[in-house]
Amino acid sequence: MLGQRIRTAVVLVALLAIVLFVLPRAAAIGILATVILLGAWEWSALAGLSGMAGRAGYLLACAAGMGWLWFVTSEAAWFELLLAVVVAGWILVFGWIVLAPARGPRWLAALTGLWALVPAWVALARLLAQDGRGAELVIFVLLLVWAADIGAYFAGRSFGRVRLAPRVSPNKTWEGVLGGLLTGLLVAFAAQAWFQLPALAFLPLCVAGVLISVVGDLAESMLKRQRGLKDSGRLLPGHGGVLDRIDSLTAAAPLLALGLSWLGLLP
Template identity: 45%
Template sequence: MLKTRVITAVVLLAVLLPVTLFAPVAGFGALIAIVLVFGAWEWARLLKFTGLAPVGYAVLAALALAASTRLGIGVRAARPLFEAAAVFWVLAGPFVLVRKPTLAHGAWRLFLIIAGLVSLVACWHALVAARVLGVSFVLSVLLVVWLADIGAYFAGKAFGKHKLAPAISPGKTWEGAVGGWLAVLVVALIVMASHAFEPTLVSTLVQRIGVVRALLVLTVLVAFSIVGDLFESMLKRQAGVKDSSALLPGHGGVLDRIDALLPVLPLAMLVIG
């Protein structure tokens, strides 16, 4: 399993990193679009669509994404999409985690069919808008989620005692969540002090809203990275699967890798917009 995970990770890095660093924005956008269309296929499967229905949903997502490009590229052009996605994650996300409704049935299923399209299309626009602002900027946004995840993993392993959401994801702890938050803030403070790799999400936030508010925004983003992770975990638990798919051997599916990014990206771009 470890060998499979390592091979998959190396292949993903070999494709994603050069495209992110060196490809034009159009090339970067095309690759992200392909990834998110696969994510749409997985989203439909988690809503218990069968047969060709998940493929149809993926095609619908591709068409919605193509149509959305008529809004233009950039933070201001995509602001309505970011706002719609933010409303979903800020209101529906926590509600679902607290009340635990049946998501793949009735009105919730219909709602999530629409919400999935909005979230995935908004994610594409957020990543492309971030890439327009610079390679260092898009990487810094991704780093917030990666640091929160890595910090949570090691802090949870070392200190985790109090379960964060035992009915949804038994492995997550409050100590891990705090550890991930501290990892993000420590790195953010280092970036502020060194003025390295600008522009970054941190430097942009500090310039626009000041240090204290920037740290508060990062705290909110870390919190919603957890919401995104737990939301997908709940979808998987209700669907009776461990991973969103087996597209990435050893790593699960696309949604398993981007679940925390789905709420963080539109929220981050809204704040800097």
């Protein structure tokens, strides 16, 4: 299983490098949108939309939201306002997770998916659209979140004792969260030196990004548990579905993009 996960990850990293550093910027942004729409297709099933018409409609709603918000956020002030509202909304999602209902209304699950997926794409796409350092900024966000995921996975397997949210995801532990923070900080220190940003502002941003990424992970875990599913899909061997790889990112990307904008890395 681990070997399969590693092989899939190597292929994904190679494809990501091509998308970010070889393809034209517009094509790369379009591919990011395609990944998000694949995630939306999986989320529609988690939300209980079983019919083809309902799931296709959900995809159209997601695509329309992406197009509209891309237009609206062309001004930096609107971009930052959107991200601030979205980050605040994740606090409400966290409250939903704490309640951990056995079942939730379909409309709430569907709305949460749009809240998670659409702004995450806008955040990453706006970062990528920046002249000069766009690809570097996206790589930083991805590395921070995925390094935290990897650290949490191995720390949880090796040292995990105290469960984080047993009613939502029994395998996640506080030791795993700590391991994710430590590996995330390694990326944060490297990025702080690379971008030459003030450590007192940048490092807390990275810690907050890692912590909110856990909320994104738990949100998907809760919906999977409500639907009796282990994975969101089967597209990625050893990893599950697209959502299983980007769930943490959906919560972290808006916060990190907002922080990078406040730190002056976005014009």
